[in-house]
Amino acid sequence: xxxxxxxxxxxxxxxxxxxxxxxxxxxxxxxxxxxxxxxxxxxxxxxxxxxxxxxxxxxxxxxxxxxxxxxxxxxxxxxxxxxxxxxxxxxxxxxxxxxxxxxxxxxxxxxxxxxxxxxxxxxxxxxxxxxxxxxxxxxxxxxxxxxxxxxxxxxxxxxxxxxxxxxxxxxxxxxxxxxxxxxxxxxxxxxxxxxxxxxxxxxxxxxxxxxxxxxxxxxxxxxxxxxxxxxxxxxxxxxxxxxxxxxxxxxxxxxxxxxxxxxxxxxxxxxxxxxxxxxxxxxxxxxxxxxxxxxxxxxxxxxxxxxxxxxxxxxxxxxxxxxxxxxxxxxxxxxxxxxxxxxxxxxxxxxxxxxxxxxxxxxxxxxxxxxxxxxxxxxxxxxxxxxxxxxxxxxxxxxxxxxxxxxxxxxxxxxxxxxxxxxxxxxxxxxxxxxxxxxxxxxxxxxxxxxxxxxxxxxxxxxxxxxxxxxxxxxxxxxxxxxxx
Amino acid sequence: xxxxxxxxxxxxxxxxxxxxxxxxxxxxxxxxxxxxxxxxxxxxxxxxxxxxxxxxxxxxxxxxxxxxxxxxxxxxxxxxxxxxxxxxxxxxxxxxxxxxxxxxxxxxxxxxxxxxxxxxxxxxxxxxxxxxxxxxxxxxxxxxxxxxxxxxxxxxxxxxxxxxxxxxxxxxxxxxxxxxxxxxxxxxxxxxxxxxxxxxxxxxxxxxxxxxxxxxxxxxxxxxxxx
Numbered sequence: 001x002x003x004x005x006x007x008x009x010x011x012x013x014x015x016x017x018x019x020x021x022x023x024x025x026x027x028x029x030x031x032x033x034x035x036x037x038x039x040x041x042x043x044x045x046x047x048x049x050x051x052x053x054x055x056x057x058x059x060x061x062x063x064x065x066x067x068x069x070x071x072x073x074x075x076x077x078x079x080x081x082x083x084x085x086x087x088x089x090x091x092x093x094x095x096x097x098x099x100x101x102x103x104x105x106x107x108x109x110x111x112x113x114x115x116x117x118x119x120x121x122x123x124x125x126x127x128x129x130x131x132x133x134x135x136x137x138x139x140x141x142x143x144x145x146x147x148x149x150x151x152x153x154x155x156x157x158x159x160x161x162x163x164x165x166x167x168x169x170x171x172x173x174x175x176x177x178x179x180x181x182x183x184x185x186x187x188x189x190x191x192x193x194x195x196x197x198x199x200x201x202x203x204x205x206x207x208x209x210x211x212x213x214x215x216x217x218x219x220x221x222x223x224x225x226x227x228x229x230x231x232x233x234x235x236x237x238x239x240x241x242x243x244x245x246x247x248x249x250x251x252x253x254x255x256x257x258x259x260x261x262x263x264x265x266x267x268x269x270x271x272x273x274x275x276x277x278x279x280x281x282x283x284x285x286x287x288x289x290x291x292x293x294x295x296x297x298x299x300x301x302x303x304x305x306x307x308x309x310x311x312x313x314x315x316x317x318x319x320x321x322x323x324x325x326x327x328x329x330x331x332x333x334x335x336x337x338x339x340x341x342x343x344x345x346x347x348x349x350x351x352x353x354x355x356x357x358x359x360x361x362x363x364x365x366x367x368x369x370x371x372x373x374x375x376x377x378x379x380x381x382x383x384x385x386x387x388x389x390x391x392x393x394x395x396x397x398x399x400x401x402x403x404x405x406x407x408x409x410x411x412x413x414x415x416x417x418x419x420x421x422x423x424x425x426x427x428x429x430x431x432x433x434x435x436x437x438x439x440x441x442x443x444x445x446x447x448x449x450x451x452x453x454x455x456x457x458x459x460x461x462x463x464x465x466x467x468x469x470x471x472x473x474x475x476x477x478x479x480x481x482x483x484x485x
Numbered sequence: 486x487x488x489x490x491x492x493x494x495x496x497x498x499x500x501x502x503x504x505x506x507x508x509x510x511x512x513x514x515x516x517x518x519x520x521x522x523x524x525x526x527x528x529x530x531x532x533x534x535x536x537x538x539x540x541x542x543x544x545x546x547x548x549x550x551x552x553x554x555x556x557x558x559x560x561x562x563x564x565x566x567x568x569x570x571x572x573x574x575x576x577x578x579x580x581x582x583x584x585x586x587x588x589x590x591x592x593x594x595x596x597x598x599x600x601x602x603x604x605x606x607x608x609x610x611x612x613x614x615x616x617x618x619x620x621x622x623x624x625x626x627x628x629x630x631x632x633x634x635x636x637x638x639x640x641x642x643x644x645x646x647x648x649x650x651x652x653x654x655x656x657x658x659x660x661x662x663x664x665x666x667x668x669x670x671x672x673x674x675x676x677x678x679x680x681x682x683x684x685x686x687x688x689x690x691x692x693x694x695x696x697x698x699x700x701x702x703x704x705x706x707x708x709x710x711x712x
Contacts, residue, residue, distance in 0.1 A: 275565060279587035280497030283505040286590045290508075314587050321566065336659055336675045337704040346660075346671035367704075372660065376672035 013208065014201045021197030022190060029189040033182035041175045045131070048088055048171050052140055053129050055087045056164045060127075060144040079104040086166060094163040112139050112165050121145055121161050131168075138168040207235040211242060223250040268324035274317045281310045312442075319444040323428065326451040333455050335369040340406055341398060343372060347379040348396075357392035358383060366400045368478050374452040381449045382410040382472050390414030390470050400478065405458075408474040416464035425462045426450045487601055488512040490531035492522035492548065493563065494540050498586065502535070505590030511597075519543035523551060533597055535584075537563045538575050546578045553579035559600045559640045576680035581641035582667060583677070599668035600640060603627065615650065618712045620689060620698060622650055631689060641666070642685045645678075649699060649709035658706040682707060 059082045079093040083104035086093075092105040094113070101108040112134050120128035121143030129142040141163065148158040210227050217225040225246060227239040285307040292300040292307075325331045341362035348358055379396070386394040390412025397409040417425060424430045429443040453460045458476035465471050489511050493499040496517075503515045514529045516522035519540050534552065538545035545562060552558055562575045562583040572583050582600050584593055613625040619632045627643060629636045638646065644666050649657065657665075659675040667677060682699055690696045700708055 272565075275587060276495050277497050279565075280495070280499075280501035282587040283498070283501030283590050283593070286505060287508050311589075318566070318587075334674060334676060338658075338660060343660075343671065350670050350672075372672040373674060376670075 014205055017201040017204065018194065018197045021193050021200070025190050025193030026186075029186035029193075033186040037178055037182045040178045044171050044174050044178070045168070048168060049129065049131075049140055051088050052086070052091075052164070052166050053127065053142055055085070056091070056142045056162075057127055057144055059085055060146055060162045063146070075100075075102040076104065082162075083164075086164065089166050089168075089170065091164040091166045094165070095160055096163065097158075097160040110141075110163060110165055113141050113143070113163055117141055117143050117163075118161075121163075125157065138172050140166045140168055142166075204235065207239060211239065214242065214246075218246060218249070223253055264324055264327045267320060268328065271317050271320040271324060274313075275321065278310065278314050278317055282314050285310050316442040316444075319442040319448060322448055323444055323451065326448075326455075331451070331455055333371045333374070335371050337367055337369050338372055338375075339364070340366045340368050340370070340400075343370065343375055344379055344396060344398065344408075347376045348383065350376075351380055351384070353383060353387070357387060357394060359393045359395045361395070361397040363398060363400075366398065366403075366406060368406055368476065370456065370476070371452075374455065378449050378452050378474065379408075379410075381445045382408075382474070385445060386410055386412035386414075386470065386472075390416075403478060405475050405477045408476075409471055410474075411465060411469055411471045413469050416468050417462060417470045422462060422464075426460070486510040486512060487532040487597065488514070488529065489533050489535055489597065490522060490525060490529055491515045491535045492517075492519060492540065492545070493535070493537040494518065495537075498537075498563075502590070502593065506594065506597075509590065509594055511594075519545065519548040523548060526552070531558065533559045533561065533601060535561050535563060535593075535597075536580070539565075546574055549575060549578040549580055553639070557637055557639045561596055561600060572674065573676050573680055576677060577683065579639055579684065581639055581681075583674075595668075602668075617650060617653070617710065618697065620650075622647065629689070636688050638688060639684070641681050642688065645681050645685055646689070646699075646709075649707060653710045654708055656702050656705050656708045662707065678707075 063078060063082060075095055079095055079102055083091050083093045092103060092110070094101070094103040094108075094110050103110070112132050114130060114132060117128060117130045120130070122145065125145050125147070127142060127144040129140060132139045132141050142165075144162045144164075146158045146160045146162055148156050207227075207230070214225045214227050223246065226243050229236050229239045229243070288303045288307045292303045295303060322331075341364050344360070344362055348354060348360070383394055383396060391414040393413055395409070395411045397411070398406065399409075400406045421430075426446050426449075428447045431443075450460050453474050453476065456476045458474060460472060460474045462470065462472050489506060491499060491502055491506075491513055493502065493515065494517055499515050499517065503513045506513050514525055514531065516525055520543055522534075522536075523543075536545050536548055540548070549560055549562070552560060560580045560582075562572070562580045563586055564572050564575065564583050565586045575583065582596055584596050613623055615622045615624065621630045621633075623629070624647065627647075629638055629643065629646065645662065648662070648666050659678045660671045662678045663669040663673045663675060664671055667673070669677070682701075683693075686693050686696050686699055689698050697712055698709060700710070702708060
């Protein structure tokens with residue numbers, strides 16, 4: 001598992017689902033709370049306001065003024081008595097008549113009453129009111145023009161306008177309490193909304209997670225991976241589709257593998273079947289070679305041809321068996337600790353490559369656990385290849401930088417490998433030129449070399465030197481873990 | 486010329502090898518099964534047994550064991566690389582050497598000669614009898630006794646012991662032993678050496694798990710002693 005995928009992603013499915021749930025919950029809770037708040041607030045304020053206005057109107061109508069007003073003195077007592085009867089809260093009452101100002105409070109003129117109210121008061125004989133906020137305190141201001149009564153049916157405006165100012169602090173407190181209640185109701189709602197959000201996210205994410213796990217397991221070669229299908233929603237459909245595709249893939253891969261396996265077994269069986277008659281033939285080639293001299297020319301040529309080709313066929317069959325063992329992963333590594341330079345020298349010596357065609361740079365003291373037989377094949381094949389397809393001198397250079405790996409370079413002095421050929425150089429039976437005749441090798445040499453290097457946990461690469469000439473580089477890690485002993 | 490008994494079930498290999506060796510002057514008797522081969526032994530009295538490992542009926546390993554019960558006849562196994570029978574099993578059963586089929590007659594003959602070759606150089610000025618602990622080695626008579634009792638050593642075991650004991654406490658790598666005792670190439674299968682060492686230890690050591698005479702130096706090879 002990739003560690004990063006375990007962390008909650010910034011905008012992963014879970015986050016998005018939760019956010020969506022939160023937004024829906026916030027909008028619905030917020031709207032409900034806001035509407036409730038508005039209605040309740042209006043109701044509270046309206047009640048207070050209606051009570052105040054109607055009570056003020058009654059008070060003013062019940063009060064008789066002696067006109068014309070002489071001064072504020074007598075009036076103030078009157079105002080104070082009105083103010084005391086103020087409902088729902090005590091008022092401060094002001095009276096204005098021309099330039100005369102009187103009030104029930106300390107200031108004769110209110111600082112709260114606005115010019116608009118004064119204008120409205122003069123225009124509307126039934127009275128006006130206005131809500132004013134001053135210095136953070138809400139006030140209800142009312143204006144009521146008084147009338148002078150002359151008999152039961154006749155009245156004229158007296159010119160006296162009464163004002164009342166009522167602080168609405170209590171209502172303010174009530175409204176604030178409402179707001180708190182609305183908020184306190186909405187916030188837990190949001191938190192509770194997280195729970196279904198999480199459950200929904202889980203129910204979506206679990207199948208998604210299983211799907212991801214299954215897909216990864218398929219990718220790593222576990223083709224029999226299936227998902228348990230739960231329920232009948234879209235995710236279950238997805239799981240079912242996945243299972244069907246996985247089954248089809250498994251079947252196809254199985255068929256391909258079987259076909260490949262059959263082909264490999266066939267090659268292996270054919271090689272083994274060829275080996276027995278070849279063993280008999282190879283044992284008698286000498287007899288043919290020796291007696292060829294006493295035969296007539298044509299027979300001798302035929303006999304020599306049979307003898308020579310028998311030898312080549314034996315090599316080819318052995319190479320085929322070898323490569324089929326690699327394919328079947330039946331090739332085993334019999335390692336021994338050897339001096340690498342000595343091993344290479346012994347290879348060159350046993351192939352008689354000691355006549356100056358092969359130049360060596362072999363530092364002593366590099367020891368490695370190698371399969372001597374396979375290592376011998378690698379060296380012999382690379383050097384033989386260089387001598388056959390390149391040109392002498394061939395250089396074999398051994399290094400072991402930091403004693404971490406041994407690096408072996410086999411370089412020839414020929415024209416190098418054609419760039420078109422380079423990618424296929426390790427392919428089996430690859431012919432660089434379609435018209436090229438069969439070479440001395442089996443056509444499997446470099447493929448076997450590559451497998452032998454791989455078996456040692458190493459790599460082999462082919463390339464060209466800047467100055468011309470092919471170079472094959474083998475890198476084998478020293479102290480390789482897991483190399484068989 | 487040596488008398489070679491060839492036990493090989495495949496007619497073409499049997500005939501080819503027989504023909505090739507006879508042309509080089511060997512006296513060859515060929516048998517198609519292990520049972521027939523064992524039956525021919527007493528009458529033919531071979532100097533060497535060429536034994537195919539894959540035989541119908543009694544297999545090569547069983548033949549090898551049965552021969553070793555009564556004789557130290559040199560035995561060379563014929564095996565194909567990648568056969569079901571591992572070369573090691575044959576070597577543990579007492580074979581002295583092996584040849585990978587298919588092989589040219591010259592290769593087969595070279596192996597036969599190598600196995601039959603006696604270690605002639607006992608070293609000038611060296612006495613024929615050497616004593617190492619309880620072991621007494623007669624380099625001329627080619628016999629080994631332990632506490633006075635003669636030991637029956639197969640040719641490869643005897644050669645290995647003679648080679649190691651000729652330079653006590655000197656370490657020989659497995660590749661060196663392959664070259665000098667078996668006359669194989671440096672790159673041959675070193676399990677040949679290991680199997681022979683195991684067999685030799687079984688005969689000369691008091692405790693096979695804690696060898697005194699043939700000691701292992703991990704990563705380097707084997708040495709004789711120090712006692």
